[in-house]
Amino acid sequence: MSLELKFDPRTIEHLGVKMYSTLPPALAELISNAYDADSPGVAVEFIELNKTPKSIVIKDEGDGMSLSDIQNKFLVIGRNRRNDDGDKPSNKFKRMPTGKKGLGKLALFGLANEIIVDTAKDGLRNRFKLNWADLLSSDSVYSPIIEIQDQQTPRTNGTTIKLSDLKRKSPFDLNSLADSLSKIFSVDPSFSITLKKGTDIVRVDGERRYKDIDQQFQWTEKDLVKEDSPYHGKISLKFVTAKTPIPPSAGLRGITIYSRGKLVNAPEYFSESTSSHFFQYLTGSINADFIDLLNEDVISTNRQSINWDQPDMADFREYLGELISETARDWRNKRAKKKEEEINTATGINTEHWMSTLPTDVKGPVQSILAHMTKNEDISESLNPIVNALYNIVPEYPLLHWRHLHLSIKDGVYDLYKNSQYGFAADQATKMYAARIREIAKIDEDGTRLADVFNLPNNKPPTIAINDLSTSSLKNMQEGQSHLTRGLMQGFRNPINHAPMDRVVPEIISELDCLNILSLVSYLVGKLDYAEEKLKEKADS
Structure with missing residues (x-):
């Protein structure tokens, strides 16, 4: 033959x-x-x-x-x-x-x-x-x-x-x-x-x-293909993102499609827009054996591309574009979370908690600064002091910090304030002020009567002097302490303590009100430091 x-x-x-x-x-x-x-x-x-x-x-x-x-x-x-x-x-x-x-x-x-x-x-x-x-x-x-x-x-x-x-x-x-x-x-x-x-x-x-990809994140069909998808059970996949951009020369950027174990479509992104830097990090594969079962042969002769104009393949391409977009969103979230973890480890700062304490108008700029500083793939040790400096400038609960309150007042109300209990925080500050007046003056009074300890009766020394009263200006400040104390008690302390807190506090005492009251109390408490120093000097002598 x-x-x-x-x-x-x-x-x-x-x-x-x-x-x-x-x-x-x-x-x-x-x-x-x-x-x-x-x-x-x-x-x-x-x-x-x-x-x-x-x-x-x-x-x-x-x-x-x-x-x-x-x-x-x-x-x-x-x-x-x-x-x-x-x-x-x-x-x-x-x-x-x-x-x-x-x-x-x-x-x-x-x-x-x-x-x-x-x-x-x-x-x-x-x-x-x-x-x-x-x-x-x-x-x-x-x-x-x-x-x-x-x-x-x-x-x-x-x-x-x-x-x-x-x-x-x-x-x-x-x-x-x-x-x-x-x-x-x-x-x-x-x-x-x-x-x-x-x-x-x-x-x-x-x-x-x-083998040459330093992998950072990975997704499979279990992560991306929903049970109600027409492709559930018909495809398997592995998407990988690298820690650093994949070199174009590697030929790995994009997703490769295989059918029956062999390439049928060279790596691509299935998207009209590939400007996002996400695409520089993405590689992976999809196994789609159903392609070989179609009545029409959609695989090119050299097995490098699919006929995406065929209706079944056009639908599949649209679906793959959605999968890539979903992966990109998740990648950004995972990457941001990873960066936070690296910053937390390097600086000891809980970034997520820190951001949660910032007002919206403050959080945006701070996040922008952090994103710019950490845009490189690795968190440099030289970045640590910069992040710490930013944290010191914009600490947790910055509005409270920026008031520069008297330390005793800040420490005393901190837990209430961070839990958004603004009315209770302001009330706690006034109580602390009242308690300190009673301690210095050795009296058992409360409310507006506490203001009397600062009065200047007939040019006699007050019970509590906030300065040496050597000038008329200093005497005016002494009288002002009395008036401000009386106003604080009359205009805030009494209404709060003689009304249902579940109604008055949320409706009347906002965060800004709380901060303003804390600043006033902090000012008044600071003036008591002079009286305490004099008492200590007298006791020492």
């Missing part, structure tokens, strides 16, 4: 050489063939002589091919295996086929001028050779050279393809190839990909694509 490959040579040249002129996508097609052949893995060996590429050997342990398979399947360009063999799981690993268009075999001619296929199936071995120059010079029908035909063999099923007289002239870089292949295939634990050159061996897996 002779073998024949029927074709238009221009088809081979355009679809083979031009579409698979670079190594990673061409190898990916040969690796996919091993996957579809139900092999547990594939080994690709690169052979060089003096750093010059000589050959590539691709070996699998899959189903192998009979002579009939070679003629009616492998050598038929454009054969749709799913139509011919059915779109069903493989026998051993229950894999759904990735091949569909029957063009992947043309990758052979994109890499080499001479190809030898050696395959065994059910105890019979076949080997044949393809030559690129002979193929191009033939007229629509090309007969590969059969070297072994239906030879009995103890070999187990599998296929080995050797590519010689390579078109590539530069040395092979295993790690670079492994990185590229890791972006083409998603993870399948039942299938291993091994690259070998000399004594160097590199294994390819889906996680490899993120």
Whole structure:
């Protein structure tokens, strides 16, 4: 029996050489063939002589091919295996086929001028050779050279393809190839990909694509795909954001779509606007096997893009845009929270609590300053004193702080004030003032009668003097202390203490009222310091 490959040579040249002129996508097609052949893995060996590429050997342990398979399947360009063999799981690993268009075999001619296929199936071995120059010079029908035909063999099923007289002239870089292949295939634990050159061996897996990414946050379908979504249970995903912007040269910015374990759409954002710096940090993948089940073939021949004009895919793209937007919002929240935690650790300041104590008109500018200072990825130690200085200028409950109250008053009302009990805080301050008057004057009075201790009766010394009364101005201040004290008690203390607090306090005493009263009380209490000092001097003498 002779073998024949029927074709238009221009088809081979355009679809083979031009579409698979670079190594990673061409190898990916040969690796996919091993996957579809139900092999547990594939080994690709690169052979060089003096750093010059000589050959590539691709070996699998899959189903192998009979002579009939070679003629009616492998050598038929454009054969749709799913139509011919059915779109069903493989026998051993229950894999759904990735091949569909029957063009992947043309990758052979994109890499080499001479190809030898050696395959065994059910105890019979076949080997044949393809030559690129002979193929191009033939007229629509090309007969590969059969070297072994239906030879009995103890070999187990599998296929080995050797590519010689390579078109590539530069040395092979295993790690670079492994990185590229890791972006083409998603993870399948039942299938291993091994690259070998000399004594160097590199294994390819889906996680490899993120090896150079310093990951910060991650999302899966459990985080983003809602139960009422039409795509719930139909897709799985992994979105990752890096701590620092992903270099454009990495080829990882954006989300890659896979179907049946293989790339069908190169990384992108599914958004009309990509100006946000969020997109510099985003990478990830979506597994959407349902794409292969659509009646219409929406996957491009080179498996780099999807036909997004197709109605089902247009809906899917819109949904993906929403997922990306939701991820961006969550990323900003997570990132801000992370920055807060870093500041908290570095400075000992609870930023969240600090912000919660600031009035709205103060909080906005402070947050803006912090955001500007912490816009870099890492919180620098040199930033700590700056944040602490800002905290000292704008501390928790700044309106209370900025009043510069007498320390005894500030400490005495602090808990009430921070719990928004403004009426009680102001009342507590007046009680503290009254108690101090009684303590200094040694009296048992309350209310407006407390003001009498500051009176100047017939030029006699007052019970409590707030200065030395040596001038008329100082005497006026002494009388003012009496009047202000009487006004405080008459205009605030008495109404508050003789009315239901649950009605008067919320309706009458606002935060501003409270602060104003505290300032007045603080002023009056400060004047008592003079009297206490004099009493202490008298006691010491």
